Amino acid sequence: MEFSWDLVINAIVTGIVLGGFYAAVAIGVTIAFGMLDIVNIAHPAFMIAGAYLAFLGWEDFGFDPFVSMAVFAPCGYLFGRAFYRAYHYFFERRGDESLQGLAFFFGILFIVEIGVVLVFGVDYRSISEPYLESSVSVGFVSVPWRMLVPFLVGLGMLGSVHLYLSRTFTGRTILAVSQDVEAVRLIGANPIRAKEIAFGIAVATAIIAGVLLIIIQPVEPSITREYIGRAFAICVLGGIASIPGTLVASLILGVAEALTTTFYGPSWSPAVSFGLLLLTLIFRPVGIFGR
Amino acid sequence: MSEQAASAPGLRKPVSTFGRLQSGVAILLVGTALMAATVLLGPYVSEYYYLATYTILQFIVLGTAWNILGGYGGYVNFGTAGFFAIGCYTTIVLNKIFPMPLFFEMLAAAVTAGLVGLGTGYLTLRLRGVFFSIATLALAIVLQTLVVNWSFVGGARGVYVIRPPISGVLMAFFGFFVPNGISYVQFLVVLMVALAMFAVLAAWAVEKSWIGVGLAAIRDDESAAETSGVPSLRLKLIATTMSGAIMGMAGAPFPYYVTYVDPATAFGLAIAVNSIAMPLVGGTATWWGPVVGAILLGSAQQILTVTISSAANLFIVGVLLVVFLTAAPRGVVGIVRSWKRGRK
Numbered sequence: 001m002e003f004s005w006d007l008v009i010n011a012i013v014t015g016i017v018l019g020g021f022y023a024a025v026a027i028g029v030t031i032a033f034g035m036l037d038i039v040n041i042a043h044p045a046f047m048i049a050g051a052y053l054a055f056l057g058w059e060d061f062g063f064d065p066f067v068s069m070a071v072f073a074p075c076g077y078l079f080g081r082a083f084y085r086a087y088h089y090f091f092e093r094r095g096d097e098s099l100q101g102l103a104f105f106f107g108i109l110f111i112v113e114i115g116v117v118l119v120f121g122v123d124y125r126s127i128s129e130p131y132l133e134s135s136v137s138v139g140f141v142s143v144p145w146r147m148l149v150p151f152l153v154g155l156g157m158l159g160s161v162h163l164y165l166s167r168t169f170t171g172r173t174i175l176a177v178s179q180d181v182e183a184v185r186l187i188g189a190n191p192i193r194a195k196e197i198a199f200g201i202a203v204a205t206a207i208i209a210g211v212l213l214i215i216i217q218p219v220e221p222s223i224t225r226e227y228i229g230r231a232f233a234i235c236v237l238g239g240i241a242s243i244p245g246t247l248v249a250s251l252i253l254g255v256a257e258a259l260t261t262t263f264y265g266p267s268w269s270p271a272v273s274f275g276l277l278l279l280t281l282i283f284r285p286v287g288i289f290g291r
Numbered sequence: 292m293s294e295q296a297a298s299a300p301g302l303r304k305p306v307s308t309f310g311r312l313q314s315g316v317a318i319l320l321v322g323t324a325l326m327a328a329t330v331l332l333g334p335y336v337s338e339y340y341y342l343a344t345y346t347i348l349q350f351i352v353l354g355t356a357w358n359i360l361g362g363y364g365g366y367v368n369f370g371t372a373g374f375f376a377i378g379c380y381t382t383i384v385l386n387k388i389f390p391m392p393l394f395f396e397m398l399a400a401a402v403t404a405g406l407v408g409l410g411t412g413y414l415t416l417r418l419r420g421v422f423f424s425i426a427t428l429a430l431a432i433v434l435q436t437l438v439v440n441w442s443f444v445g446g447a448r449g450v451y452v453i454r455p456p457i458s459g460v461l462m463a464f465f466g467f468f469v470p471n472g473i474s475y476v477q478f479l480v481v482l483m484v485a486l487a488m489f490a491v492l493a494a495w496a497v498e499k500s501w502i503g504v505g506l507a508a509i510r511d512d513e514s515a516a517e518t519s520g521v522p523s524l525r526l527k528l529i530a531t532t533m534s535g536a537i538m539g540m541a542g543a544p545f546p547y548y549v550t551y552v553d554p555a556t557a558f559g560l561a562i563a564v565n566s567i568a569m570p571l572v573g574g575t576a577t578w579w580g581p582v583v584g585a586i587l588l589g590s591a592q593q594i595l596t597v598t599i600s601s602a603a604n605l606f607i608v609g610v611l612l613v614v615f616l617t618a619a620p621r622g623v624v625g626i627v628r629s630w631k632r633g634r635k
Contacts, residue, residue: 039421041369041428090617098420099510102367103571104616110564111609117602225560229432232425267447271436274429281422282414 019254020151034241035178045112050210080203124218245289322488347589354569356537362575365510373431378542408535449553574624
């Protein structure tokens with residue numbers, strides 16, 4: 001496409017808005033992978049589960065996406081806690097997380113994806129509400145509410161997780177677990193319980209991110225694969241366990257993808273996140289905010 | 292891992308040269324017998340069985356290759372489909388610009404995929420193991436995007452491949468045993484048996500040599516292994532390169548088998564999942580674990596594809612993988628071993 005500053009500015013704005021949504025996707029990976037050392041590559045599977053739940057709620061009961069979030073995110077939280085219990089029992093306890101545990105998450109990812117195919121088929125599913133169809137324009141830049149809602153919810157979610165982790169006792173225990181499990185035991189807190197709660201939160205954020213995803217675009221089951229790359233690229237680039245890092249990395253990825261899509265076409269955009277991930281791993285594995 | 296400790300007393304027994312080579316000889320004999328059977332049974336068996344056998348053999352090769360790094364060394368490669376596709380597209384590219392016998396295309400595929408494995412390993416194996424796994428996942432997607440945007444090899448639409456004739460020398464060789472020679476599919480099955488034999492022999496050799504012992508030490512405790520002088524990076528690189536090269540070789544004949552290749556098939560999730568599920572279901576500690584896993588899961592899938600549907604059979608593979616990981620983390624090999632121990 002021909003170069004023009006209008007296009008660049010439009011792409012940057014779209015990229016920033018998209019970045020806010022990516023932050024909502026990646027925060028769960030930052031918690032699970034960065035803080036708890038659980039390589040949850042099934043995170044995008046929980047996300048599309050959220051997207052399809054929102055679709056079901058919208059189609060069968062007329063749920064507004066926000067109602068879906070309020071209903072399904074707590075379910076995700078409880079499911080996440082139970083899931084971590086099982087993971088801990090079968091893998092962490094035995095010290096098998098590096099090979100068997102990783103393959104386990106891969107298996108879960110696969111089961112969810114094929115399960116969705118078997119139930120819903122491979123067609124694209126989408127939802128629509130009147131307020132999502134309009135857009136906000138400033139000058140020649142125009143952003144649809146479809147994009148703006150996920151951006152705002154994403155930022156809000158990141159802010160609340162940050163506040164929770166830094167201000168509450170349990171939140172601080174979770175942060176402590178990410179640094180030294182033995183020390184947490186010594187002060188009398190239960191690291192397993194902290195990890196359980198944190199994993200529950202991570203799954204809840206995945207469910208919310210899924211609802212946001214189906215607000216932005218039609219969803220089909222194999223979309224999970226692109227989001228593994230995006231979530232882990234952001235997490236690694238942001239310094240693995242850092243929430244401000246996650247936000248900055250999300251915005252970087254969003255802008256990079258929007259520019260690529262504008263000037264080279266959408267077929268190149270999956271390579272952006274994975275390329276960024278490979279480059280980060282090669283040149284700066286601790287990420288931009290890493291210590 | 293407890294497996295090593297359990298088998299250690301067995302290793303101390305004095306073993307004759309034949310005893311040490313027993314498994315290798317057995318692999319060679321079984322492979323040769325299978326090749327002979329494929330050639331001789333030619334006209335009497337319906338083509339469907341050859342196609343099914345080809346798929347199972349392909350998974351024996353992929354599972355075994357995955358296990359060299361994943362099972363022995365404990366480094367999970369999610370990008371099997373990427374290496375497999377490198378093999379496919381090496382054949383397609385060579386077939387377009389400079390047609391040559393399939394054997395050389397397989398060699399070229401092995402070199403390309405091996406180099407990609409070496410490169411990825413060199414860049415990421417110094418980090419924590421998890422990063423290698425994520426990088427392999429990334430690698431497969433980046434390669435797929437490249438192929439989708441590369442119109443010379445058909446882009447996203449895919450490409451048709453014409454099967455070349457079997458070379459005269461080979462045809463004369465097979466004609467010596469069966470009067471009418473063999474069909475191209477039969478030829479591919481014979482080739483795949485040979486490749487599976489080669490892959491399993493390679494895995495067996497690695498397992499029994501210092502490389503396998505070093506990899507096992509890395510898997511159990513990498514920093515302890517390094518402290519005791521195990522050259523961990525070098526061993527991991529050897530394993531990654533071997534594993535990648537064999538996966539590439541498995542992909543090279545694939546275009547001639549299906550005659551139409553598109554990125555969605557070559558980079559299929561089924562390949563990545565199966566090549567991880569088969570060793571883990573069979574058992575990762577020995578060379579025969581992946582073979583058992585591939586035969587079990589491979590034939591189960593062939594039966595399910597015919598009787599139910601292909602989406603359902605992949606679902607079952609996923610469920611089996613998770614069930615084995617949680618209930619029998621040492622796989623079929625582990626179950627057999629504990630059963631034997633119980634009987635003693």
